[in-house]
Amino acid sequence: MTTTTHGGTKVSASKNFNAELHARPSIYFSGPSLVEHVAVMPASTKIPGIAEVRPKSLSANDGTRVQVEHHTEFTTVTKVTPLKLPLQEWPQDTNFPRDFDVSTPPFRLICRVSVLVLDAPPEDISPVLKQYGFGDTAASAIGGGAAQVCSDFLVGPGGSSRILLFNGELNAYRLGRMVRRICEIETYRSMSLLGLPEARRLAPALKGFDETLTDLTNRHLNTPVEEHEKLLDEISTLSAHVISATAETRNRFGATAAYATIVEERIAELRESHVPGFQRFGVFVARRFKPAVRTCSATALRLEQLSHATMHLLDLLQTRIQVGIEYQNTVQIRAMAERAAVQLKIQRAVEGFSIIAISYYLLSLLKMTAETLDHAGLHLGPYTMLVSIPVVIAAVALAVFRVRHALK
Template identity: 35%
Template sequence: MEQMVNQHGLKMHPMRQALYSELHSRPFQVIPSPARITHIAVMCNAEQSAQQFEHLKELYSFYGVTPPEKDELCYHVDFDELRVRREKHMEFTTYTFINTGIEQGGNPFEQTGLSPLPEGWLAKIPGTVISAFHVAVEDARQTDELNLPLVKRFFEGMRMVGSSPQDGDARVWTTFQMHSDGFGRFLIYNKQMSDSQLGRLTQRLMEIETYRLMALLSLPTAREINPTLGDMDQKLADITDHLAHGSDINEQQLLAKLTDMASWVEDCRARATFRFSATYAYHDLVITRLEELREDEVSGHLTITEFMTRRLTPAVKTCRATSNRLEDLSRRIDRVADMMRTRVELSIQSQNQELLASMDQRSQIQLMMQHTVEGLSVAAISYYTIGLIKYLLEAAYNSGVDLNKDLLLGISVPIVIGLVAFLTRKIHKRFLKMATDQSKKNDPESKGKR
């Protein structure tokens, strides 16, 4: 990226404008009362995210609006009485549909934010829906708030969670359950909030519901891992006890068991580490949004914060405990494996020492045999050499040379034996020196000294 220079000649960081834009990329919406809102979170990969952008363009075409050319983190568009907002997150994309063309009264969930959408468009969104719920906003400043039995009927008789957020400026009802249409439901009575304040409250509620579902994604994984994790923990304890008190230990067999256990633990960590980390992050976001609600209690009902504390926090603690147990088991397996490797190495060293001692003993025997063979070789070579000298002396004597062949032959015997012994010893020393030089040449410590 090119470096920018402002009017004062200051060199600007190339990411400066992007950093400013990031802070304002997801503004709070301004929501009037009454309104019907539907919020959907769709999990998707990079390919599906690109397909979603093309799918969004179809909605622009349906309403006769020029579609955007470039995909962005957050899109907000008004189609007459329908507002559509699409936000891209790390793991999912959210769609918020706000229907402002409704009249207050009757069943607040009879019309939803999806009502103005063209038929069949919603079903073609690429990806998998993780969160989907309706939010009905009623204006309590114009009409009285409905009594609880009637409100409960809108939630199909399910157990209610009630809250008076923003110091009582609104009343929120929900169940945190799916209803007969497959959607969750929130009912907001606006008592004295402005459209901007209502938009912030609604955004926080939508994020709480979405993030708490994303946080719970790792709970099935934790429940799947935990039983086997307990078995692995017991097996490792048995192996450790056997190492500490057992007499007949098969190192190879125990190492094979430890390797299998380590493979299982690493497989679980590979599958679960990211999901567990995401759970902690989403849980922190939920807690932050709950604190921002500034709730007051509705008599006889759990508040949203109390409900989340009682239901979501234990699930997150379960995931955290499972993650910690995986890490602890991995470390313990590594320690036991190190102990086993140490035992194996000591055993190998002991075997090597015995082997070296045995080789040294054999070398001594071979050396003694070599000396014996050398002595026999000297005798044999001397015998044949003296025999040759005898033939020479006889040939010279028969040719008329005047010599005492017996005396000369007797004198040659010690000379030949001494000469053969000397040459044999010299040859032996030469080969020994060659072997020593070759050994020093191959020794890395000797190379370092040189």
């Protein structure tokens, strides 16, 4: 039911958030059983988001229980089938219900785990392991010594990896949670390793990127100015390839790191202790699992470093080109300034000649005026013309200077 605060804000979402705490229930059971766990994901390249269908537990005949869980990238189906002892050999895997047939499209199988739960372990588990055909086996006491888990981590003819769990003191609730952790270790380990093929696929390309980057860096030191544009195009092409590879694998490598963290958490939750004569279960997983995770992490880091180095080289070349352009602009501005200075000198020289020319023209007009007046009977003395010369020159010069000042 939706409730509101005093301000009228809906808070029904808090109920959904709280439901996440109970979103992944375990199948609680007791007694000898065969637990079959399968993880599948869509075969298409598109990975859907979190499914709207909540995990559910389905009852089947003869006490068999099936639980389906929808995760972000994958779906898991877990089936628990009660068994009757004694067993002479490993029980054959049963078929899942038709609705969860993982052998047909559009699913692809990620991992298949078969966990055989037996009663308390004998003092020497070696004959039991030999009876069920285990090879080089890892074993640990788990749950504070309340149970023992054993596996050789080999995939059998049915496509399942087999795990043997001896239950000593675990009740139905603890047993269900313990089996769930073991299945999650295998599931998240398989999901995490999906990044390894991507890392291997990128290895030759990364080597080529490194060689190209080294070559471009060396050429950057000695490339003449006229070849900068060609070098810029090559660096931009390399940067585009690196960014494309990073974008293609970022989600996968990020998921690998996240799933690896979950695997480590689930191993820690087993609370393992040593079983004499056997390598610990968690140590076996970690020693063969962590190198693959580190390979993915190193590939992601290498891509990031390549991207930074390429962008840095691109910035350096662009800076070098910009400095060259600025130098050319400086040279052009300096040449323009020199031309302007020469033009100014020419202009000043022209202004001097223009004063003389205008003064000469005005004095000629005065002379013609004086001659005209002389013919008319009005005689001007020679001193008048003599005095008018400096006056006209000074007046013309003053007018030119005022015009130049106004233009400035």
